[in-house]
Amino acid sequence: MRIRAERDDLVDVLSRAGRAVGVRSPMPILQGVLVSVEGRSMKVTGTDLDVTVRTELEVEVMEQGRTVMPARLATEAVRKLPAGAVVLQAEAGEIEITGGGPRFRFREFNVEDYPKIGEPDLTGAVTVEGSEFAAAIGQVSVAASTDDARPILTGVYFENEAGKLRMVTTDSYRLAVRDLPSVDAHMVGLVPVRALKELARSIGASTVRVAVGDREAAFASERGSLTARLIEGSFPNYRQLIPESYPNRVVVGRDALLEAIDRASLVAEDHIPIRMTLQKSGIELSVTRQDVGGETEHVEAEYSGEEMTIAFNSRYLNDGVGAIDAESVILDVMDPLKPGVLRGEGSDDYLYLLMPVRL
Amino acid sequence: MEPFLERIAHVDMDAFFVEVERQRRPELRGKAVVVGGAGPRSVVASASYEARTRGVGSGMPIGQARRLCPHAVVVPPDHREYGRMSERVFEVIGGFTPAVEAVSVDEAFIDIAGLRLLHPSPVAVAEGIRSALRAELGLPASIGLATTKLVAKMASRDAKPDGVHIVPAGSEQEYLRPKKVRALWGVGEATYARLEELGIATVGDLAGFPRTTLVARLGESLGGHLWDLATGRDERSVTPAGEARSISVEQTYDTDITDPEVLHRELLAHADRLASRLRRAGFVAATVQLKVRYDDFTTVTRSHTFQQPVSTGRDLYHAALTLLDRTAARHRPVRLLGIGTDGLVTAADPRQLDLAPRSWDDLEEVVEELRDRFGRDAVGRARLLDDPPEFPGDE
Numbered sequence: 001m002r003i004r005a006e007r008d009d010l011v012d013v014l015s016r017a018g019r020a021v022g023v024r025s026p027m028p029i030l031q032g033v034l035v036s037v038e039g040r041s042m043k044v045t046g047t048d049l050d051v052t053v054r055t056e057l058e059v060e061v062m063e064q065g066r067t068v069m070p071a072r073l074a075t076e077a078v079r080k081l082p083a084g085a086v087v088l089q090a091e092a093g094e095i096e097i098t099g100g101g102p103r104f105r106f107r108e109f110n111v112e113d114y115p116k117i118g119e120p121d122l123t124g125a126v127t128v129e130g131s132e133f134a135a136a137i138g139q140v141s142v143a144a145s146t147d148d149a150r151p152i153l154t155g156v157y158f159e160n161e162a163g164k165l166r167m168v169t170t171d172s173y174r175l176a177v178r179d180l181p182s183v184d185a186h187m188v189g190l191v192p193v194r195a196l197k198e199l200a201r202s203i204g205a206s207t208v209r210v211a212v213g214d215r216e217a218a219f220a221s222e223r224g225s226l227t228a229r230l231i232e233g234s235f236p237n238y239r240q241l242i243p244e245s246y247p248n249r250v251v252v253g254r255d256a257l258l259e260a261i262d263r264a265s266l267v268a269e270d271h272i273p274i275r276m277t278l279q280k281s282g283i284e285l286s287v288t289r290q291d292v293g294g295e296t297e298h299v300e301a302e303y304s305g306e307e308m309t310i311a312f313n314s315r316y317l318n319d320g321v322g323a324i325d326a327e328s329v330i331l332d333v334m335d336p337l338k339p340g341v342l343r344g345e346g347s348d349d350y351l352y353l354l355m356p357v358r359l
Numbered sequence: 360m361e362p363f364l365e366r367i368a369h370v371d372m373d374a375f376f377v378e379v380e381r382q383r384r385p386e387l388r389g390k391a392v393v394v395g396g397a398g399p400r401s402v403v404a405s406a407s408y409e410a411r412t413r414g415v416g417s418g419m420p421i422g423q424a425r426r427l428c429p430h431a432v433v434v435p436p437d438h439r440e441y442g443r444m445s446e447r448v449f450e451v452i453g454g455f456t457p458a459v460e461a462v463s464v465d466e467a468f469i470d471i472a473g474l475r476l477l478h479p480s481p482v483a484v485a486e487g488i489r490s491a492l493r494a495e496l497g498l499p500a501s502i503g504l505a506t507t508k509l510v511a512k513m514a515s516r517d518a519k520p521d522g523v524h525i526v527p528a529g530s531e532q533e534y535l536r537p538k539k540v541r542a543l544w545g546v547g548e549a550t551y552a553r554l555e556e557l558g559i560a561t562v563g564d565l566a567g568f569p570r571t572t573l574v575a576r577l578g579e580s581l582g583g584h585l586w587d588l589a590t591g592r593d594e595r596s597v598t599p600a601g602e603a604r605s606i607s608v609e610q611t612y613d614t615d616i617t618d619p620e621v622l623h624r625e626l627l628a629h630a631d632r633l634a635s636r637l638r639r640a641g642f643v644a645a646t647v648q649l650k651v652r653y654d655d656f657t658t659v660t661r662s663h664t665f666q667q668p669v670s671t672g673r674d675l676y677h678a679a680l681t682l683l684d685r686t687a688a689r690h691r692p693v694r695l696l697g698i699g700t701d702g703l704v705t706a707a708d709p710r711q712l713d714l715a716p717r718s719w720d721d722l723e724e725v726v727e728e729l730r731d732r733f734g735r736d737a738v739g740r741a742r743l744l745d746d747p748p749e750f751p752g753d754e
Contacts, residue, residue: 147666149678171666172714241714273709313711337712355712 001037001065002089005057007099010086011079013044013055016202016224018071022048029113032068035090037061045117046071051195052117053202055224062089068109069095077104120218120225125211126165126185130221133208134200135325136167136178139350141200142319144193145171155190155231157238158212165210168238169193174316174354175238176323181349187212190235195228242353243341246332248305250278251345254329258321260285260299265314267295273311273357278303278333287314310336311357320352364528365481365504366472367597369511370452370488373499373520375465376405379444380434382497391431395421404436408520444496451491455484456640457606457703460597468508470597473641473705485523506531507593513542531591536563543588550585553577565589606640607648607699608632615654615692622688622696627676629698634672637700643668643710645702647675649682652695661685667711668704675700 017033025031025048034045042059045052067090074095078086082100089096090108097104137156145153150172157168165185167178189212199208199219209220218227264274264287277284282301288294310333321329326344333340336359342352372378376394381387391409395401403424406415413428421433445464452459458470471484478484485502492500503514504525511526513535518524526534540546540554540562557576559565565573566589573582587593608629616622637644647669648662661682669675679698683689688696 145666149663149681170714173667173711175714236715271704271708311709316711339714353714355714357709357711359709 001035001067001091002063002087003037003042003059003061004085004087005042005059007078007081007083007086009057010088011075013042013057013224014071014075014078017044017046017053017055018075019198019201020046020048020051020053020226021071027115029068029109029115031071032109032114033071033074034066034068034111034114035088036066037064039064047115047117049115050229051192051198052227053198053224054120054226065090066111067095068111068114070106070109073106074104077106120211120220120227121213121216122209122211122218122220123213124187125209125218125220126183126187128165128180128183128208128210130203130206130208132180132182133210134203136180137196137200139323139325139352140167140169140176140178141193141197142169142323143171143174143176143352144169146193147171151231152190152233152235154193155235156193156196157190157235158185158217159188160186168235170236170238172236173313174320174352175241176320176353177238177242177351179349183210185210189213189217190231190233191217192228192231195226199226241339242351243332243334243339246334246341248278248303248308248333250283250301250303250305250331250333251328252283252299252301252331254321254324254327254344256299257283257301257329258318260297261314261318261321263297264295265318267293268314272314273359274314274317275309275311275359277307277309278305279307305333308333308336310340311359312340312354313357316354320354323352324350361475363472363475363481363484365506365511365525366470367505367508367511368469368471368481368485368488369503369505369508369515370467370469371501371503371515371519372448372465372492373501374405374407374411375445375498376436376441377407377434378498379441380437382444383440384434387432387434391415391428393421393424393428393431393433394436395424395433397421397433397435406431444498447496448492448498448500451495452488454491454636454639455488457642458597458640468511468597476641477639482523482525485525489521489523507591508595508597509544509588509593510534510591512544513538516542532566535589535591536561536566538562540565540585540589543585546585550577550581562589605699605701605703606633606636606642606644607650607697608636609650609695609697609699611652611695612693615694616696617692619689622683622693623680625696626679626683626698627672629696630676630679631672633675633698633700634670637670637703640703642703642705643670644675644700645704646700647678647682648699648701649679649686650695650697650699651683651686651688651693653687654692654694656694658695659686664702667713668702 022030030048036043040058040061042057044055077097081102084100086099093108095106095108140156153171159166161179163184165180165183169176204223206221211218216227216229264285267289268274268287272287272289275286280303283299285299286296320342324342324344326347328345330343330345331340336356339353339355377392392407393403393410393415394405395403401421403415403417403419410428410431415424415428441464452467456469456473460468471481474484478487481504485504489500489502492498499521501515501518501521502523503511503518505511505514506528510531514524514526540559541551565585570586573586576582645668646662646664648660650660652658663678663682
């Protein structure tokens, strides 16, 4: 196998596939990426058996063939070469990477040991605008759990809402729901949030084809594909958590609130809640940390409802307000021990619900 | 909920050695008993209250004790047994909170601030500890409660025998004033003589003395320290040994565990016990740590940090199971298995609420109450039964 390509293009395809490679993989071969050269293209595959990323690049092919090379080392080697053309070749158990003078040599993995991975199954796929999909992933991934002890909560739940695609996450302290009203879809499944975050990073502005099957979710664009094994288990019945009516409503400028949360967070750190006293004249925001100090401020807002004080984890609140794409944020509350619901004013496609902190 | 003002408890076992002897020799109950050696230079290590009323005290030569109280039964000391019982005393106290500072085999300071969600008052905590010691070990203890260590220690003396004495916050000076200066820490014979020269007999006298004069006579460290104590200034906090605020449960097995199913069951039992100890201590766990020792004595630990602190055995168990995957425990014989937490957070701190109803929290709390009333084995997980009961129609 022997090809020539521009350094930056090579780094892009190698690193994107390489990010699917597990750091603690039990199988040494999975520390490598599979490179196949055929026709005029080079395909790179990285997998940890749960998530698989395939990338593709048009290259100058001097000799067709396949190899498995150490993912991190090879990517970093190419990255460190001078800008310009790079030659990558595999021969007699050795990978050689050269360009502009320097020459790297690495031991090749046995290509026969690489697991057989099926092609992405895009049956019933729907097409989604890349930037819209990436934004939606960003909005829901904030509320997903990263705790491996609760695997179900580390997924993004795909389902239908009135025939449209809906994505839901919860870490049991908050819940994010995003509808994609422009996407007609009938697919249900729990996709690892880790895979979707990876997808959002490399999706670009192109369109993405999305298919959630029985065991696997597949995403494909002109830049390559990503498949992810679905998480098994049933997602919590989240619909019952969303209140039906909201007696108390605050409408507040998103940026003003974010800035205030940011100031309070300086003192709050993670485990100290931010207190919000909601009253006609606006929000009195305060945080007090024993042995350190505190911060208070008034945030202009419209409030209709009973005066009350409710407290939230500063990071959870910041995640929710930050995920809203609107000039004004609506915060609906019932009482200091019931969930608060955040939405953008004038937009119904995103909802972020968070439980308060009991003082 | 108001914090406990009198948050320092001083637990002092009553006539500890004598009471331990009485536990294994019931015929000694109700009699005057002196624990001490038989040699000519032996002294009294511990005397029962019956002997004390005749003037017998610790440190007194045995011969003198015999003269004062001729009918007293003299028992030679068995320090191994006292050490063993002392461990059990600390286990019982440790079941309430890990914030325990051992002073000697039969004496400890406890910071009970974390227990305010479980007990209505400091006195209720003290009575709880006393009745647990009585129920589990048959040993009487006296407890003093106060805002500072010094006052708590003096109060436990006033509580004796077999009682509780609380010095309410704000009344420390008044309480200390009539006490003899000897009762203060750091007042040995030499210091006492020098204080006497100054005409100081009581703590009140000491407190009334100008600090500067005292410092000039006794030096900054001793003079200043005594004056601070006498005026109720005692900032020392309860510092558990090693200051490691951790709770753990572990067990070494007689035969190595090779069956994963047994491993899981043991882990579940450990998680339950850990949760129970956390709950009693008024803590929630921010982390969980798994410890595995293989048959060749190599030991590995793995830890997990929760997104939010947890308190249920169920949460601890699930996290520990995930950690078990990161060890070779399912493929190698296991000699020791333990789980613990060193990320203790006071349960009374602001708590992030959960979206899902926390029915397990409530359930485990009820289980705990049943165990308090009917004993540890009264109720438990079906999976942990050695001999599961048969249900009608159950094949």
